[in-house]
Amino acid sequence: MKGFTTRIVHSDRQEAIEHGSLHKPIHATVAYGYDDARELAAVFQGRRPGFTYGRQVNPTVEALQDKISRMENGTQTVCFATGMAAIGTMLFALLRQGDHFISSSFLFGNTNSLFNSFAVQGIDVSFVDATSVDAVADAITPETRLVFVETIANPRTQVSALEEIGALCRERGLVYVVDNTMTSPFLFQPLSVDASLVVNSLTKYIGGHGNALGGAITEMGLFDWRKFDNIYDTYKTGGSEKWAISQIKKKGLRDFGASLAPEAAHHIAVGAETLALRMERQCASAQVLVEYLARHSQIKAVYYPGMPDHPEHARAKKLFRYPGALFSFELAADVDIWAFMNALDVIVKSSNLGDNRTLAIPVAHTIYFEMGAERRASMGIDESLIRISVGIEEPADLLADFDAAFAAVGGD
Numbered sequence: 092m093k094g095f096t097t098r099i100v101h102s103d104r105q106e107a108i109e110h111g112s113l114h115k116p117i118h119a120t121v122a123y124g125y126d127d128a129r130e131l132a133a134v135f136q137g138r139r140p141g142f143t144y145g146r147q148v149n150p151t152v153e154a155l156q157d158k159i160s161r162m163e164n165g166t167q168t169v170c171f172a173t174g175m176a177a178i179g180t181m182l183f184a185l186l187r188q189g190d191h192f193i194s195s196s197f198l199f200g201n202t203n204s205l206f207n208s209f210a211v212q213g214i215d216v217s218f219v220d221a222t223s224v225d226a227v228a229d230a231i232t233p234e235t236r237l238v239f240v241e242t243i244a245n246p247r248t249q250v251s252a253l254e255e256i257g258a259l260c261r262e263r264g265l266v267y268v269v270d271n272t273m274t275s276p277f278l279f280q281p282l283s284v285d286a287s288l289v290v291n292s293l294t295k296y297i298g299g300h301g302n303a304l305g306g307a308i309t310e311m312g313l314f315d316w317r318k319f320d321n322i323y324d325t326y327k328t329g330g331s332e333k334w335a336i337s338q339i340k341k342k343g344l345r346d347f348g349a350s351l352a353p354e355a356a357h358h359i360a361v362g363a364e365t366l367a368l369r370m371e372r373q374c375a376s377a378q379v380l381v382e383y384l385a386r387h388s389q390i391k392a393v394y395y396p397g398m399p400d401h402p403e404h405a406r407a408k409k410l411f412r413y414p415g416a417l418f419s420f421e422l423a424a425d426v427d428i429w430a431f432m433n434a435l436d437v438i439v440k441s442s443n444l445g446d447n448r449t450l451a452i453p454v455a456h457t458i459y460f461e462m463g464a465e466r467r468a469s470m471g472i473d474e475s476l477i478r479i480s481v482g483i484e485e486p487a488d489l490l491a492d493f494d495a496a497f498a499a500v501g502g503d
């Protein structure tokens with residue numbers, strides 16, 4: 092098989108493109124016209140391939156879906172307007188009232204909020220420490236349908252017991268959903284740990300430029316959907332490996348309508364071409380910065396799976412090509428977080444991650460503010476915790492930026 096980047100860069104050309112265009116064009120259309128009304132009917136009834144309505148299908152979006160399937164070595168992908176839309180629509184399409192699912196408690200904040208919303212609608216969730224497979228096993232009930240984990244959690248960088256949970260799900264017949272956003276398919280292939288479905292927020296590393304939102308669900312072709320009660324008969328057409336992704340697309344996407352716009356799909360597809368190049372640099376820079384910070388007298392703690400003292404260092408080393416491009420750290424007690432952050436110049440004070448620009452955010456005061464001090468403490472979120480999403484700038488400039496900021500607050 093050809094290399095990761097070769098496959099992405101030449102992905103669109105696998106189908107003929109008009110005028111020999113090397114990028115799939117932006118098809119800015121809502122509807123698709125047919126000369127023969129019988130053909131229109133055949134497409135609607137699924138007897139013939141074709142396009143029906145822009146909420147569910149668009150050629151530009153389909154080209155991106157193929158690209159993501161190639162990256163993940165999956166069988167089929169459906170894209171959404173955002174990563175949250177992907178996760179929400181998938182669960183909405185697959186679970187029903189009375190079902191239960193298990194989630195890692197080390198979770199992207201908005202996903203945590205979404206799962207709590209599902210719980211009040213009658214789909215129960217248990218949050219467990221997914222760095223341990225035993226915690227997941229202990230939470231299984233007769234109603235459990237699915238397990239949801241992230242690869243590396245943000246902001247404290249816990250790494251889930253990905254392999255062990257995969258084996259458990261296979262043994263117990265549970266759907267295994269892996270959110271691969273933090274690692275991206277370049278650092279980690281959830282197929283290797285028997286994932287059933289893979290989530291990617293395209294907004295982050297895959298798009299990479301911080302200029303478009305998007306999300307995706309990819310079917311890995313491993314789960315036997317004939318053993319899953321919640322598939323409607325309508326979607327049991329073709330091989331059973333297609334049933335769930337059809338239901339997510341034809342029912343979930345159609346009912347909820349959180350569709351990816353073709354313009355955004357184009358931005359993301361162009362960004363994806365350089366995923367591997369960007370991540371090589373971003374991960375290498377993260378390692379350099381973390382080693383510098385870990386030695387610094389004004390730092391209390393650094394969290395990065397690439398550090399030998401990280402609790403899941405060995406796991407990250409075994410599973411991931413690199414240990415990611417995001418880390419967080421706590422400042423020493425006498426360092427003023429605002430003075431320190433305001434002294435940063437190259438590094439942008441901003442939310443988001445996976446951008447080409449290095450971004451810094453004071454976690455407790457922003458993305459984790461709403462949950463309150465008590466809950467933050469229980470999750471190990473220190474008031475001085477700063478999250479860094481490392482960009483593609485020259486690492487020397489980033490080091491100099493930290494150096495200047497420490498000097499400004501009176502350190503060495």
Ligand SMILES: *Cc1c(COP(=O)(O)O)cnc(C)c1O
Pocket residue numbers: 173174175176199202241245270272273292293294295304305306
């Ligand atoms: C950002 C993120 C999401 C949500 O993606 P959006 O595109 O912002 O909706 C989901 N999971 C993880 C791990 C993320 O980092």
